Amino acid sequence: MPATDEPSRSDDALAVPALFLGGSALFVGASLRAMGRCVGLLAQRSATLAQLARESMTDDEAAATARRVLRDELLGLMREAGEIASQESRAGVDDFDTMTREWMPGPDEPADRRQQRVKS
């Protein structure tokens, strides 16, 4: 008779679909969070950007300064959007790691810490 704490064959069969389902849910969640934050960022900056764009298109002396500030603001917006995507993606990876840790612990790995992933 098999030991009671060993996973049954049916548990093993369910683990793989659950991995895919859990991973997909986390991926979708991270993407939605990133998208929501990027939209929020754009909404927050849009008034300033529109104002700078208007000032950049005038003929007075302030237009040159406004163009430089606009360039900085646009570059900053793109950088921050990239950082948000990276942050949410890393958070998603951490969540997936935490979620799956108890499913497949290594032989000597403590369950509460991620192992180094170093190629030797």
Place this chain on the structure above:
Amino acid sequence: MSTAEEVIVRLGAEPDVARLRTRLDSWVDQVDPELREPLCWAFKGTQKHFRPLTIFGCWRATHAEPVPDSTIELAVVVELMHNMSLIIDDILDESDERRGIATLHTRFGTLPALMSSGYLVADGFDLVAEDPFAVRHLAELLRRLGSAECLQWRLRRLPLGVEDWRRIAGEDTGSMFEVCAVLGARSQGLRQFGHLLGVLYHGCDDVGDQRGLEALGGGGEEDIRDGILTLPAALAIRDPAVCELYCRDDDDSERLAAFAAACRDQLEEAERVLDGIADAAREEAERFAEDPEPLLALIGHVRELSRR
């Protein structure tokens, strides 16, 4: 107690820094006799040990155990690499003084200075030869530092902006603190925190230097003379008239003084930019560290540097 010592006490890192200093002393004792004097000189003066403090902070933020000997060894190696970069910087900038004493090349000549910098790198890699994780990240650091120095020089006196400054700061000081964060945490989890801490450090140093100039009554210092894109300069050159002053390549003292004054006018705006970077670093610490407190203390300390 000096400011550097106060910071070490405030961060609760005295035992770890004491271990670091003991290990650095024993390292200096065993270097080649031909280069012992210049290498001893390289570690003289008041050292802030801020890079080792970052390593220790990142270890404490991700591990419950005390800082192990292997992490002290990594901090020693980062100090060796950092001092190598200072020797090269001083030669390039033709600086006569660092940390209140003569620079290595001024005291011993360019040849011993260059050979000492090579010795520091070689011994640094030797000390971590059994740790492929450290070797890979230290190699990344040296590649990025070399490229950043060339990038910063290539982009001087060009009509660029704050985002260009961020790129330079991110590759220069940012790469150093990124690697410290990775080595301290022994994972990539705090890499972006390290990057932001480095950019913050670079920016606070830019603003602090400018405030130093202000306290001394203004004037052209090295960055202004060389047309380096500092944070106040990046903000000041949004004005086309100031940009024209910045882009000219001459030693006209009136032009340099006028440009320095324009940079001083931007200090409050620069502080706002730095506040934004500090906020982003705090968010990273709070989201990705198991215990963010040591990291928040590091940010708080760095943020104060611009107000010195």
